[in-house]
């Protein structure tokens with residue numbers, strides 16, 4: 001099992017990364033033995049991975065990071081770095097390699113201060129590994145100021161530093177940054193490829209794997225969660241019942257309220273899991289007395305943490321709602337396929353009865369308008385419209401009565 005095994009349906013990208021890892025390895029070997037690096041290298045110091053959510057951007061970046069740190073003796077015999085077993089590969093994949101920093105944010109944006117810290121780190125030479133690798137999983141969330149800080153680091157990188165940026169699309173990254181990165185595009189993997197990896201890697205029953213892969217349309221992480229997490233399955237089922245519960249305005253408003261409440265519940269869950277411990281840890285670090293009294297001058301740090309937690313809560317709620325709206329769009333897309341007699345495989349075959357009923361009771365034009373209203377709702381949420389307001393407007397437009 002190599003570091004590349006988690007990359008599903010991305011043969012072209014894998015080939016390119018493996019080639020780069022091989023050249024990178026030769027470069028370091030030459031440098032450390034006093035030679036000069038070869039000119040024509042498939043390796044470069046800044047990469048940008050784009051692709052739709054769930055296509056495996058961060059998985060690809062992490063596999064590449066592991067391959068760059070691979071110390072397997074097979075490399076010297078012409079093997080591709082990224083054995084998956086050696087210390088370099090293994091510690092990178094589990095997130096403990098000293099020279100691999102994986103930056104993942106649960107915030108809506110990444111600011112200047114955090115980016116400065118990263119840039120400072122990027123200037124260091126690798127401590128134990130062959131490269132200093134920084135994986136920025138949400139490069140689309142850099143504020144403009146943060147982007148400018150990063151730009152300098154990407155322009156003049158330290159000789160053994162590699163930046164791996166991930167974003168949904170090229171447009172999500174500052175033009176000045178993306179022009180300095182080598183760009184790789186990941187495709188949405190096929191339903192069959194996702195189902196296959198769920199069976200092979202996660203030991204999920206083939207039929208359940210297929211249902212989950214179909215329902216999530218090539219999003220590996222979501223498919224895995226759906227196949228393994230009862231709560232995720234219940235949530236999806238509730239969302240897919242919504243189209244049948246919109247007989248009158250009152251019912252629509254009630255359904256909207258439930259969607260928003262469920263998202264708030266998700267945020268509360270995350271807060272319960274994380275916030276309390278975080279706060280206690282910070283209090284202890286700042287030297288709280290046993291009675292919980294805080295020393296003078298620590299109020300600012302406590303306030304900063306509280307703000308951070310509030311931003312994370314907002315983000316969790318938004319992600320949760322967005323997921324529900326994605327499922328709902330998929331439902332009406334299936335309805336449209338049935339109405340048009342299309343032969344494409346349905347994402348939500350498991351709720352075929354509901355799909356048939358809505359398809360029978362409406363027209364393709366109506367279905368398109370419903371899909372548009374869901375898209376409009378997502379856009380409104382992006383613009384920070386109050387969630388309940390946006391979801392209510394959408395739910396009313398789904399009305400069947």
Ligand SMILES: [Zn+2]
Nearest residue numbers: 070083086089
């Ligand atoms: Zn290895």
